[in-house]
Amino acid sequence: xxxxxxxxxAPRRNRTAAAxxxxxxxxxxxxxxxxxxxxxxxxxxxxxxSWPSLHKxxxxxxxxxxxxPVTQQFGALPLIYGTLVSSLVAIVLAGxxxxxxxxxxxxxxxxxxxxxxxxxxxxxxxxxxxxxGLWGLFVLAPLVRTVIGPALQKYLGFxxxxxxxxxxxxxxxxxxxxSFMILPTVTAISREVIVAVGGDLREASMSLGATKWExxxxxxxxxxxxxxxxxxxxxxxRALGETIATTMVIGNRPQIAASLFAxxxxxxxxxxxxxxxxxxxxxxxxxxxxGLILFIVxxxxxxxxxxxxxxxxxxxx
Amino acid sequence: MRKSLAxxxxxxxxxxxxxxxxxxxxxxxxxxxxxxxxxxxxxxGKTHSDVQVNYQSIGxxxxxxxxxxxxxxxxxxxxxxxAGEVKAASAGGGPVLQxxxxxxxxxxxxxxxxxxxxxxxSPSVLADLFLGTISNWNDARIAKxxxxxxxxxxxxxxxxxxxxxxTTYIFTDYVSSVSSDWKSKVGTGKSVTWPAQSAIGGxxxxxxxxxxxxxxxxxxxxxxxxxxxxxxxxAVLQNAAGKFVAYSPSAVHAAAETRPDVSxxxxxxxxxxxxxxxxxxxxxxxxxxxxxxxxxKGKVLQQILEWLVGAGAQRIAGGLDYVPLPTAVGSAARKxxxxxxx
Numbered sequence: 001x002x003x004x005x006x007x008x009x010a011p012r013r014n015r016t017a018a019a020x021x022x023x024x025x026x027x028x029x030x031x032x033x034x035x036x037x038x039x040x041x042x043x044x045x046x047x048x049x050s051w052p053s054l055h056k057x058x059x060x061x062x063x064x065x066x067x068x069p070v071t072q073q074f075g076a077l078p079l080i081y082g083t084l085v086s087s088l089v090a091i092v093l094a095g096x097x098x099x100x101x102x103x104x105x106x107x108x109x110x111x112x113x114x115x116x117x118x119x120x121x122x123x124x125x126x127x128x129x130x131x132x133g134l135w136g137l138f139v140l141a142p143l144v145r146t147v148i149g150p151a152l153q154k155y156l157g158f159x160x161x162x163x164x165x166x167x168x169x170x171x172x173x174x175x176x177x178x179s180f181m182i183l184p185t186v187t188a189i190s191r192e193v194i195v196a197v198g199g200d201l202r203e204a205s206m207s208l209g210a211t212k213w214e215x216x217x218x219x220x221x222x223x224x225x226x227x228x229x230x231x232x233x234x235x236x237x238r239a240l241g242e243t244i245a246t247t248m249v250i251g252n253r254p255q256i257a258a259s260l261f262a263x264x265x266x267x268x269x270x271x272x273x274x275x276x277x278x279x280x281x282x283x284x285x286x287x288x289x290x291g292l293i294l295f296i297v298x299x300x301x302x303x304x305x306x307x308x309x310x311x312x313x314x315x316x317x
Numbered sequence: 318m319r320k321s322l323a324x325x326x327x328x329x330x331x332x333x334x335x336x337x338x339x340x341x342x343x344x345x346x347x348x349x350x351x352x353x354x355x356x357x358x359x360x361x362g363k364t365h366s367d368v369q370v371n372y373q374s375i376g377x378x379x380x381x382x383x384x385x386x387x388x389x390x391x392x393x394x395x396x397x398x399x400a401g402e403v404k405a406a407s408a409g410g411g412p413v414l415q416x417x418x419x420x421x422x423x424x425x426x427x428x429x430x431x432x433x434x435x436x437x438x439s440p441s442v443l444a445d446l447f448l449g450t451i452s453n454w455n456d457a458r459i460a461k462x463x464x465x466x467x468x469x470x471x472x473x474x475x476x477x478x479x480x481x482x483x484t485t486y487i488f489t490d491y492v493s494s495v496s497s498d499w500k501s502k503v504g505t506g507k508s509v510t511w512p513a514q515s516a517i518g519g520x521x522x523x524x525x526x527x528x529x530x531x532x533x534x535x536x537x538x539x540x541x542x543x544x545x546x547x548x549x550x551x552a553v554l555q556n557a558a559g560k561f562v563a564y565s566p567s568a569v570h571a572a573a574e575t576r577p578d579v580s581x582x583x584x585x586x587x588x589x590x591x592x593x594x595x596x597x598x599x600x601x602x603x604x605x606x607x608x609x610x611x612x613x614k615g616k617v618l619q620q621i622l623e624w625l626v627g628a629g630a631q632r633i634a635g636g637l638d639y640v641p642l643p644t645a646v647g648s649a650a651r652k653x654x655x656x657x658x659x
Contacts, residue, residue, distance in 0.1 A: 066510070067510065068509070068510040069481075069506055069507070069508040069509065069510075070503065070504035070505070070506040070509050070510070071504070137524070137527045137528075137531075138527060138531075141531055142531050145531065145532070165472065165515070167474055167515070167517055167532055168528075168531050168532060169517055169528065169531075170517075247479065247520050248519075248520055248524060251517040251518060252479035252517065252518030252519075252520070253511070253516060253517060253518060254510075263516075263517045263518075269479075272480075272520075273479045273480040273481065273508070273518070273520060274480065274481045274508050275378075275481075276375060276376025276377075276378050276379050276480070276481060277376050277377055277378040277480070277481025277482060277483075277507045277508070278378050278481060278508075279378055279381070279399075279402065279507075280401075
């Protein structure tokens, strides 16, 4: 993304200003170039670092389930599964709550209430993830084990995802903690998108006799759905890469289980857990390859988000 | 403006200058050693104001890596460097010396409401609990070891460290030494694949303790000092001599004394054979180059490490709930250090 030259017909001032333009142009271009360079280097380093593992396991790494540092056999499937499912649980929960909250803030709340409420929600984004993790471990996990889990099992126990023993930590707890962490992203962006819906649409709807509720549900929200989806994909990016909070509450067990109560494991958590004490070429490179997989997954998710935001911006103008 | 900058620079230089005159040593590695090292080096600094030690507790693996790349003066690791790691390090820095610097026990902890501490476990029962073959606390084999204790019908939840850890190494080393099943199915390592269906991992000692405390029926292992400080229920373990022994510093000391010839190649002291021995314990190690490039710095490093394995520093370790090194081990370490060419 290069910055275009200022137009030639602009009144030329003195030479210092022209030099200033050139310097500025160079600086912004360098800033953008630096980004591209860092991302490219990151990718190259990840591939180079994971080479012994890529060489030894090949694509088998993606669909085998064993993670055994003692025998040096590594497969990432349960970790990819754990990463995607925990993020999916989080996004379903945070998506529903976030969109409802954003709708309230943008459409229904009086201004004196909307501002402080919006501020409180955004404040959630400033809580460090380790604090979320500790809260999850010491408050939420016991609650899941004694209250939330048994209740879900009692009323929805016929679903395979709510069967089996409940140990408190696991996929559900991780999803819940993650949903709190990404709620501010979903809410803040969704609110902006909803506010941006044109007044003409609202007035047209109202003038046809629609109530406020009908206008919001049938006109405003559908009009902003692409942007809201973009918000959700951005939040998903954060959930996929979250490390410390997930590590503390997911149970750290590389397995694929139907039940959300069962412990699981994510790509980022394995790296955080094992990198400091890993020994041996293959082991370390397998951990780096997990980073590579996470990088590619995040890249895909971000690309989707960019695409959606672009669609929204184009339709508005 | 320029003048005030110059003044500021001069002021900075003057405050930094005295520090520059002191010898700065850097080390990196084991997080387990960190409380001991920081207290010990602080005490050392009181009498040797010209020596400063900067120890970064980045984990044993990272410590070995930094040591191999010679970005630090010494490394610290919970498991001695193996032949391959020593080879990699000596390729650049010459022969490597490894000395034991700290000793500690590992406790088996559990959460059984109403039972309290002191549950007796034999090696085979312990192994089967962690293998998942004993899946309920009302198992007859546990009851037989603990007459008079009313064991609940609670499923066993195995809790382990999720992060790579020297504690896990010592614990799995012990279980491997008493159970051939464990040895063939799981093995020994800082991270292993846990076979029990119920197994969950907690990050760090605090994460493990959190999981054990939250889950009735949980069983786990943790550095003994951590179990003591957090008043967790600890099991009484049957040692190689058939005696049931609770963790105590003296029981670990007794186990370490059975192996005065401990070396980087034969470093395991688990399942020691004496009536008073506690069966799960291990040393932590410091690594240095025999021929340091900077001789003056090497001399200071040699002196401080000799002090570290001596009685005075080991008393500091004892105060922090480590177990002081046996005298024989300390003197062997000093002898190794004296072979440094400085």
